[in-house]
Amino acid sequence: MANIVIVGAQWGDEAKGKIVDYLASDKEMVVRYGGGNNAGHSVTVGNKEYKFHLIPSGILNSETVCVISDGVVIDPGVLVKEIEGLHAQGLSTHNLKISSSAHVILPYHRLQDALEEKRRGDSKIGTTGRGIGPAYMDKAGRIGLRLGEFVRKDRFEARLKALIASKNELLQNLYGADPLDADEVFAEYQVYADYLRPYVVDTSRLIYEAARGEKGVLFEGAQGTLLDIDLGTYPFVTSSHPIAGGACIGTGIGPTFVDGVIGVAKSYTTRVGSGVFPTEQLNEIGHYIRERGHEYGTTTGRPRRCGWLDAVILRYAVQVNGLSCLSLGHLDVLSGLDTVKICVAYKEKDGTLITQMPTDLPYREDLEPVYETLPGWKEEVSDVRTYEDLPENAKRFAKRVEELIEVPIATLSVGPGREQTIIFEEVVRARCSKRRNG
Numbered sequence: 001m002a003n004i005v006i007v008g009a010q011w012g013d014e015a016k017g018k019i020v021d022y023l024a025s026d027k028e029m030v031v032r033y034g035g036g037n038n039a040g041h042s043v044t045v046g047n048k049e050y051k052f053h054l055i056p057s058g059i060l061n062s063e064t065v066c067v068i069s070d071g072v073v074i075d076p077g078v079l080v081k082e083i084e085g086l087h088a089q090g091l092s093t094h095n096l097k098i099s100s101s102a103h104v105i106l107p108y109h110r111l112q113d114a115l116e117e118k119r120r121g122d123s124k125i126g127t128t129g130r131g132i133g134p135a136y137m138d139k140a141g142r143i144g145l146r147l148g149e150f151v152r153k154d155r156f157e158a159r160l161k162a163l164i165a166s167k168n169e170l171l172q173n174l175y176g177a178d179p180l181d182a183d184e185v186f187a188e189y190q191v192y193a194d195y196l197r198p199y200v201v202d203t204s205r206l207i208y209e210a211a212r213g214e215k216g217v218l219f220e221g222a223q224g225t226l227l228d229i230d231l232g233t234y235p236f237v238t239s240s241h242p243i244a245g246g247a248c249i250g251t252g253i254g255p256t257f258v259d260g261v262i263g264v265a266k267s268y269t270t271r272v273g274s275g276v277f278p279t280e281q282l283n284e285i286g287h288y289i290r291e292r293g294h295e296y297g298t299t300t301g302r303p304r305r306c307g308w309l310d311a312v313i314l315r316y317a318v319q320v321n322g323l324s325c326l327s328l329g330h331l332d333v334l335s336g337l338d339t340v341k342i343c344v345a346y347k348e349k350d351g352t353l354i355t356q357m358p359t360d361l362p363y364r365e366d367l368e369p370v371y372e373t374l375p376g377w378k379e380e381v382s383d384v385r386t387y388e389d390l391p392e393n394a395k396r397f398a399k400r401v402e403e404l405i406e407v408p409i410a411t412l413s414v415g416p417g418r419e420q421t422i423i424f425e426e427v428v429r430a431r432c433s434k435r436r437n438g
């Protein structure tokens, strides 16, 4: 079996959790490789909805080993709560492993996140306020605290107190904020350290073994391609590597172990936070999509910005992730519209057409999307279970997406439920089921 990476092909919130949950049952292991509790992954099983921020969505399969690997930044209080929440629902976490190299989000990271956003004023990023950026800053600045050290009784207290002493200088002198009480923070976090200690291991070795094994590994991406720190719409991005390459960096697996990459996209586009969004619909269409698609953040509850599908962005996602196939979702949300649109290019003021994603997109408020208009479908499709039963115009829409991005569709989704997925078995088999280098 193959090792597969699942990535968001847009600006996050593509419903990656659902496809991870679906594919996880065949795999030995599911690995969350980047980001932190800025992510919000929902999985609906029957009439029960599960929400995860840090724990891989694969945890619903009791046989699957779930790993939070090196590339993730972990807020220990949030993780403890998430584990407790699963136990309260009768789910086991005996198969959960957390990397000793993952970095810890501490209270000063959350403070810095909020204070820095305030300083930015109108040009704020619109972060989730979870301390993600500052935690990655400290990691890159080599002053971060890793989980392995966090759970060591002989090291944690001294390290934490030294870190807080220097962060207090920053908080007081730069931001004019109150200092943190190191004893208080230690008392709280020591409890989390004790709780998490049994889960903390060297995960890179475990992942390597599983990636060489019979069943293979599923790498669960968080956020989306356009939020990547290097390849996204900088500076309105997150601080990690959501793209497929991030699965290697964030786990210690070499690129030759990745056999397939599945991009996940909605049949329209959403974005949370600030930054350019060429196909945004600040009108009744945007409203229609938001309400029908329940487009409110899982993590912060913010209404998501909504607009038409952007094929320029999807083609870019194909390029930078090396997508093997696409999981196209939320087709049901577009039901009831007379026409649906797909952006196929951007137009400059002088009429020049741009068909490839420009790297200066974040500053290109001048670009106008060029749309292809397709006939819509009036029928509700959430009960449709086969491709043949979809309305002709919904099929036409999906086919057109496939043509525009030149990558086959592996699954079409018509709702959040496990059963609301139309799977193209032959695509999955051809593109995502064989080891290529093993």
Ligand code: IMO
Pocket (backbone or CB within 6 Å): 008, 011, 012, 013, 014, 038, 039, 040, 041, 125, 126, 127, 128, 129, 130, 131, 132, 133, 221, 222, 223, 224, 227, 236, 237, 238, 239, 272, 273, 274
């Ligand atoms: P999932 O995994 C949507 C966005 C934030 C903000 C920017 C930076 O659910 O797809 P950060 O707190 O990361 O420093 O914020 O990134 N963002 C997301 N948007 N879904 C996510 O995750 C996101 N994670 C971060 O809204 O614009």
Ligand code: MG
Pocket (backbone or CB within 6 Å): 012, 013, 038, 039, 040, 041, 297, 298, 299
């Ligand atoms: Mg989200």
